[in-house]
Amino acid sequence: MSQSPILITGGAQRLGLHCAERLLDDGHPVIVTYRREREAVAALRARGVLTLQADFATRAGTEDFIARFKAQVSSLRAVVHNASEWLADPGPEAAGETFERLFQVHMQAPYLINLAVRELLEACQEPQRDIVHITDSVVRRGAAEQAAYAASKAGLESLTLSFAARFAPHIQVNAIAPGLVMLGEATHPNRRVPGPGVIYQTLRYLLDNDYVTGTVMVVDGGESLGAD
Numbered sequence: 001m002s003q004s005p006i007l008i009t010g011g012a013q014r015l016g017l018h019c020a021e022r023l024l025d026d027g028h029p030v031i032v033t034y035r036r037e038r039e040a041v042a043a044l045r046a047r048g049v050l051t052l053q054a055d056f057a058t059r060a061g062t063e064d065f066i067a068r069f070k071a072q073v074s075s076l077r078a079v080v081h082n083a084s085e086w087l088a089d090p091g092p093e094a095a096g097e098t099f100e101r102l103f104q105v106h107m108q109a110p111y112l113i114n115l116a117v118r119e120l121l122e123a124c125q126e127p128q129r130d131i132v133h134i135t136d137s138v139v140r141r142g143a144a145e146q147a148a149y150a151a152s153k154a155g156l157e158s159l160t161l162s163f164a165a166r167f168a169p170h171i172q173v174n175a176i177a178p179g180l181v182m183l184g185e186a187t188h189p190n191r192r193v194p195g196p197g198v199i200y201q202t203l204r205y206l207l208d209n210d211y212v213t214g215t216v217m218v219v220d221g222g223e224s225l226g227a228d
């Protein structure tokens with residue numbers, strides 16, 4: 001039986017790219033979205049990955065992606081909503097635009113894509129179908145300087161519960177809430193940084209367990225509890 005592909009949004013760098021490569025290594029067909037062409041995208045294409053350009057910062061951009069995606073894909077094994085922007089709260093003059101952008105990328109895009117691909121997941125002939133939302137352990141405590149980001153990730157966690165109820169029993173819907181797992185420009189190297197492997201381990205667990213839905217897997221080494 002031929003396998004249905006796994007879609008990873010924002011799969012051209014860092015966590016998303018790591019998971020795409022590990023899924024390929026595990027024998028899954030993979031589809032990724034990206035915004036800008038670069039070497040990593042070409043390398044994925046060379047491994048047989050379907051690479052689709054998509055910008056989820058507007059509803060039109062998301063709807064355009066959905067139309068192109070549904071024209072090319074007939075069934076899906078899983079969707080991993082990884083695409084994300086880590087924006088600090090700007091000054092009041094730009095706060096509304098930032099909040100809207102993070103709402104679009106972290107909440108509206110996963111919402112519209114989940115509704116649009118339900119039939120593709122249900123067309124999958126494999127025993128299990130999954131949706132995984134990548135959120136953030138910061139949801140548990142808030143973020144003084146990234147309030148809009150944390151709120152939009154909290155909304156994505158809530159969508160996990162709603163879609164798990166709505167799509168049961170044929171599609172499992174779960175979230176992975178990372179702490180600091182990969183350094184970015186502005187993060188503090190004196191903290192433990194485990195790398196993307198801990199996220200793939202968690203994704204692998206969810207893809208291999210046919211009785212887990214509506215859960216949020218916090219993967220932060222106790223960071224959200226105040227542990228360093």
Ligand SMILES: NC(=O)C1=CN([C@@H]2O[C@H](COP(=O)(O)OP(=O)(O)OC[C@H]3O[C@@H](n4cnc5c(N)ncnc54)[C@H](OP(=O)(O)O)[C@@H]3O)[C@@H](O)[C@H]2O)C=CC1
Nearest residue numbers: 010014015034035036055056057082083084179180181182
């Ligand atoms: N890194 C960490 O330590 C932590 C990460 N997380 C979460 O894990 C996930 C992956 O993290 P990380 O790899 O660091 O994330 P990055 O910020 O490095 O990458 C996110 C990806 O999302 C894509 N993206 C960003 N904006 C848009 C948009 N408007 N439309 C479509 N795609 C977009 C980017 O695509 P492109 O590159 O093609 O522009 C990029 O590939 C994210 O959801 C993040 O919030 C949570 C806590 C900690």
Ligand SMILES: Nc1nc2c(c(=O)[nH]1)N=C([C@H](O)[C@@H](O)CO)CN2
Nearest residue numbers: 084085086136179180181182184187
């Ligand atoms: N889209 C992104 N989201 C987040 C990132 C990132 O680089 N891109 N990084 C973090 C930090 O690691 C944060 O957890 C440090 O406390 C959070 N989200």
